[in-house]
Amino acid sequence: MKLNSASVNRVTAISPVWIVPIVSLLIAAWLAFQAHQNKGAIIEISFTNASDIIPNQTQIRLKDVHIGGVTQVKLSDDLKTVKVIAEVDRDISKHLSEHSRFWVVTPRISATGVSNLGTLISGVYIVMDPGEPGRYTTKFNGLESPPSFQSDDKGTQFVLQAKELGSLDIGSPIYYRQVRVGEVTSYKLSDNNNHVDVNIFIRAPYNSIIQTRSRFWNVSGFGVTVGADGVKAQMASVASLISGGIAFDNAAAFENAEPAKENDRFFLYDDRESVQEGQYDVKVFYRLRFDMSVRGLTVGAPVEFRGIYIGEVVSVALDTSDIDNHTTLVYIAMEPQRLEASGTPTREEVDNRMSRLVDQGLRAHMKTSSLLTGAKYIDLVINKKIADRKIANKEIADKKIADQNANTSEASLFRREANYSVIPTASQPDDIGQEVASVIARVEAIPIEQIGQDLGASMQSLKTLLQDLEQNRTTLKVDSVLAKLDDALGRTQSVLSGVDNLVGTLDDTLAPDSETKYALTNMLKSVSDAATSADQFMQELTRNPNVIITGVEKDDDK
Numbered sequence: 001m002k003l004n005s006a007s008v009n010r011v012t013a014i015s016p017v018w019i020v021p022i023v024s025l026l027i028a029a030w031l032a033f034q035a036h037q038n039k040g041a042i043i044e045i046s047f048t049n050a051s052d053i054i055p056n057q058t059q060i061r062l063k064d065v066h067i068g069g070v071t072q073v074k075l076s077d078d079l080k081t082v083k084v085i086a087e088v089d090r091d092i093s094k095h096l097s098e099h100s101r102f103w104v105v106t107p108r109i110s111a112t113g114v115s116n117l118g119t120l121i122s123g124v125y126i127v128m129d130p131g132e133p134g135r136y137t138t139k140f141n142g143l144e145s146p147p148s149f150q151s152d153d154k155g156t157q158f159v160l161q162a163k164e165l166g167s168l169d170i171g172s173p174i175y176y177r178q179v180r181v182g183e184v185t186s187y188k189l190s191d192n193n194n195h196v197d198v199n200i201f202i203r204a205p206y207n208s209i210i211q212t213r214s215r216f217w218n219v220s221g222f223g224v225t226v227g228a229d230g231v232k233a234q235m236a237s238v239a240s241l242i243s244g245g246i247a248f249d250n251a252a253a254f255e256n257a258e259p260a261k262e263n264d265r266f267f268l269y270d271d272r273e274s275v276q277e278g279q280y281d282v283k284v285f286y287r288l289r290f291d292m293s294v295r296g297l298t299v300g301a302p303v304e305f306r307g308i309y310i311g312e313v314v315s316v317a318l319d320t321s322d323i324d325n326h327t328t329l330v331y332i333a334m335e336p337q338r339l340e341a342s343g344t345p346t347r348e349e350v351d352n353r354m355s356r357l358v359d360q361g362l363r364a365h366m367k368t369s370s371l372l373t374g375a376k377y378i379d380l381v382i383n384k385k386i387a388d389r390k391i392a393n394k395e396i397a398d399k400k401i402a403d404q405n406a407n408t409s410e411a412s413l414f415r416r417e418a419n420y421s422v423i424p425t426a427s428q429p430d431d432i433g434q435e436v437a438s439v440i441a442r443v444e445a446i447p448i449e450q451i452g453q454d455l456g457a458s459m460q461s462l463k464t465l466l467q468d469l470e471q472n473r474t475t476l477k478v479d480s481v482l483a484k485l486d487d488a489l490g491r492t493q494s495v496l497s498g499v500d501n502l503v504g505t506l507d508d509t510l511a512p513d514s515e516t517k518y519a520l521t522n523m524l525k526s527v528s529d530a531a532t533s534a535d536q537f538m539q540e541l542t543r544n545p546n547v548i549i550t551g552v553e554k555d556d557d558k
Contacts, residue, residue: 039090040088040089040090040092041096041138042071042085043096043140044084044085044138045084045102045140046141047142048082050084051104053070053082053084053104053124055072056070056071058070058123058125058126060086060088060102060126060127061125061128062092062127062128071086071087084142086126092130096138097133097135098135099130099132099151100128100131100140101128101131101140101143101151102128102143103126103143103146104124104127105119105125105126106119129147129150129151130151132151145170148183148184148185148201149185149203153203154207155201155202156201156202157200157202158199158202158263159264160199160216160246160265160267161198161265162195162196162268164196166244167220168184168218168245169184169244172245172246173246174202174246175245175246175248176206176248176249178247181203181209182207184198185200187199210259210260210264211250211257211258212259214248214249214250214266215248215249215250215266216266216267217248217269217270217271217272218245218246218270218271219271220244220245246268280338282335282336284333284334284351285331285332285334285420286331286334286420287417287422288330288332288364288378288422289327289328289422289425290328290330290425291328294316294366294376295376296368296374297313297366297376297377299312300312300313301375301377302377304378310335310338310380311335311338313378314333315329315331330366334350336353355414357382358413361385362381362382363380363382363423364426365378365425367379381426
């Protein structure tokens with residue numbers, strides 16, 4: 001029997017020593033799987049600068065809720081932008097799309113006020129706006145400034161076409177009847193660079209007010225206009241004076257208006273008066289000929305008919321067709337819709353109407369609207385004398401009218417030409433000019449020189465009379481004068497006696513032992529005591545204001 005022999009048996013079971021590492025590995029794998037499942041999306045946002053963005057500190061928020069954070073900040077390959085690498089929560093990452101927007105919130109000081117002062121303590125943060133659903137992406141271009149509205153704000157966007165931007169800016173308010181209902185969101189030059197497209201956002205429920213008949217105008221700044229009607233000054237709110245603003249209203253002249261649609265385009269007028277002027281889109285041009293001075297008549301001067309504004313002067317020029325001709329040509333633009341609001345009349349229809357009015361005696365007069373400024377305007381007046389003349393032959397009629405009215409200059413009656421028609425004029429002075437001329441004539445008719453001579457003669461006669469009295473004063477009746485003097489002395493003595501009696505009465509009243517002086521002394525003493533008490537009360541009230549409610553504490557020792 002061999003004692004040193006050994007037998008080896010294979011064990012197929014796992015040793016208990018490996019149980020702990022295996023369990024640890026399984027737990028680690030589970031935690032890694034859970035971490036991967038809960039890990040958010042890694043996004044990249046490009047900004048022009050870092051703007052105090054700090055990795056592992058700057059947050060990403062949505063509606064002021066923390067949804068992620070910045071993990072890395074680095075420059076782009078071309079060194080022109082800053083790439084911000086951030087991680088957002090998994091639940092939020094599914095809402096990322098090509099329409100999502102990001103911007104940095106920092107303290108802002110603008111014309112409309114101060115905002116975001118809390119970031120001075122908490123630091124800047126990035127705001128996310130999910131936007132409308134769209135193609136999923138993780139790369140975004142950050143906004144340089146906060147947008148005027150977010151994707152979940154209810155409202156409608158429109159486009160305004162303006163000749164120039166003026167003082168408007170992003171965030172400029174939009175008013176309806178002086179109530180703020182929206183703001184400017186962006187602006188840019190048109191594709192042909194002929195105007196500025198201003199994008200606006202009208203918040204719900206005010207967006208339902210916008211209709212196809214709505215008219216928008218600029219209420220920015222302070223405006224002063226000087227015209228034939230005098231000086232006019234306009235200023236809206238102080239906020240619009242600083243940051244600009246837009247107002248709108250619905251024109252009542254239009255019927256069957258429909259609600260405006262998203263991105264509908266409107267024209268932005270310079271002011272409210274321009275809105276009213278814009279309703280009259282039909283213009284017919286006429287030429288007037290004057291053989292008198294047109295000083296004070298400027299481009300833009302009104303043209304009136306029976307006190308109604310119907311157009312304006314568009315040009316004033318000398319008639320150079322004849323060197324010896326000293327007449328002046330005035331071109332006017334008439335807006336016939338001001339007389340008939342319905343329809344859009346053609347030039348032929350307007351000319352036919354003007355021709356009938358000229359046959360009835362219509363003439364163009366140049367009148368003065370203000371003696372202070374010397375401004376003039378064109379007034380279309382119907383001469384009744386001409387209207388009463390029923391002559392078929394116009395040439396004979398014109399000749400007779402010219403012979404009977406020497407103060408009237410009429411080159412011809414109504415005449416049609418290619419670009420404009422001709423309206424006859426009248427050159428007699430206007431009403432204000434006649435009144436001024438009448439006043440001047442009356443002043444000139446006053447015989448000032450004769451009045452001066454008469455006044456000098458009257459003064460000489462008075463001087464002679466006084467000299468005669470001085471030479472003959474000894475012949476006056478001295479007895480009568482002395483009698484009147486005695487009477488005056490007697491009345492004076494009576495008055496002095498009354499004064500003496502009054503002084504005696506006052507002396508008795510103020511005597512040391514009089515009753516009146518005693519009562520007066522007691523009254524003055526009472527007033528002095530009352531003043532002293534009031535002063536003490538005010539001092540106590542100053543030291544202890546609560547005494548009005550609690551009262552003065554009593555002294556127990558007394």
